[in-house]
Amino acid sequence: MFDSPSSASGKDGSSSGSSSSKKNSKKPKYSKFSQQELHAWQPILTPGWVILTFTAIGIVFIPLGLASLFASENVVEMSYRYDQECIPQDFSSNAEAFVQSIATNKTCIRKFTVARKMEAPIFVYYQLDNFYQNHRRFVKNRDDRQLESKAGEGGSSACQPELLHDGKPIVPCGLIAWSLFNDTYSLSTNNRTLVINKKNIAWNSDKTAKFGSDVFPKNFQQGSFIGGGKLDESKPLSEQEDLIVWMRTAALPTFRKLYGRIETDLQANDVIDVVIQNNYNTYSFGGTKNLVLSTTTWIGGKNDFLGMAYLAIGGLSFFCAIVFILLYVLKPR
Numbered sequence: 001m002f003d004s005p006s007s008a009s010g011k012d013g014s015s016s017g018s019s020s021s022k023k024n025s026k027k028p029k030y031s032k033f034s035q036q037e038l039h040a041w042q043p044i045l046t047p048g049w050v051i052l053t054f055t056a057i058g059i060v061f062i063p064l065g066l067a068s069l070f071a072s073e074n075v076v077e078m079s080y081r082y083d084q085e086c087i088p089q090d091f092s093s094n095a096e097a098f099v100q101s102i103a104t105n106k107t108c109i110r111k112f113t114v115a116r117k118m119e120a121p122i123f124v125y126y127q128l129d130n131f132y133q134n135h136r137r138f139v140k141n142r143d144d145r146q147l148e149s150k151a152g153e154g155g156s157s158a159c160q161p162e163l164l165h166d167g168k169p170i171v172p173c174g175l176i177a178w179s180l181f182n183d184t185y186s187l188s189t190n191n192r193t194l195v196i197n198k199k200n201i202a203w204n205s206d207k208t209a210k211f212g213s214d215v216f217p218k219n220f221q222q223g224s225f226i227g228g229g230k231l232d233e234s235k236p237l238s239e240q241e242d243l244i245v246w247m248r249t250a251a252l253p254t255f256r257k258l259y260g261r262i263e264t265d266l267q268a269n270d271v272i273d274v275v276i277q278n279n280y281n282t283y284s285f286g287g288t289k290n291l292v293l294s295t296t297t298w299i300g301g302k303n304d305f306l307g308m309a310y311l312a313i314g315g316l317s318f319f320c321a322i323v324f325i326l327l328y329v330l331k332p333r
Contacts, residue, residue, distance in 0.1 A: 045240060047324055047329065054320045061310045065308070069241065075295055076294070077293070079291070090328055091104075096281060099280070112274070118293070120262065123258040124262060125262045126181060126183060128289060128290075133253075143156045143172075146172065146215070147172055148209060148212050150214045160175055162227075169218065177243060184231075185291060189266065189271060201242075207241070207244060211243075214235065217232070229242070
């Protein structure tokens, strides 16, 4: 009645054996890559090669370090802290009330002297200290879709609490835009006004891709809780370069942001008259404010770190080369 196990296995075994033989009959296509027969090179680090490598690194890095330090030394930079000096004596114990008051005059006039000749373009920065733009809740408090296109004008819940004003959307929404820096600077020397060019101070990629030409400010800074600067509602966000610069958040609590450029030379011993509108409130969190004027070279602004790093690596490489020479050339094992 029933097939025996041996007969069943014989039938199935013949079929399975034939199928497995068919599968095994298909060999993979031969290639040097699949058979791991590609040519290979295995360097052997002899003392001679090690000495030569360290020496070459030192020969390249030390001149680069010296050139970087020389370029950094040629940068002329002036930094002036004004947050305390621009507070009247009557408000010295309550600076926060001074900047928050509408009735007080925020104009502050100061002078400083140019130590060395500054060749155009001269970059004007504002520097803030103890301002944590990299705080997670602060960084996320924006709506990129709203900034890019008019279709996202309504904003998202990420912008709370600066999302709506009287039930209408705030454009741009969020705490980053709301805290826009709003101190202003006017400079002059020898009865000549130094024009600060504020065009093309933002990244082109930000102006063309991140901030839309059809997005205009609406209901911005119109409540009772004012955070910083206001925006021109007749200009699209792609042309509001102060906002674009501010919204590229800094990674460290001490940072500089570009305010503009002076496109005329300044001579040594020129006396610069600075008119500052001290509006921005850094007093509530113990921050400081600096006005910075700086030239640039091929390496950028003033920064000795890169040159020192090159010199340190080059010097260490030379030291290692000398050690190998003493150990393996003069006294080989």
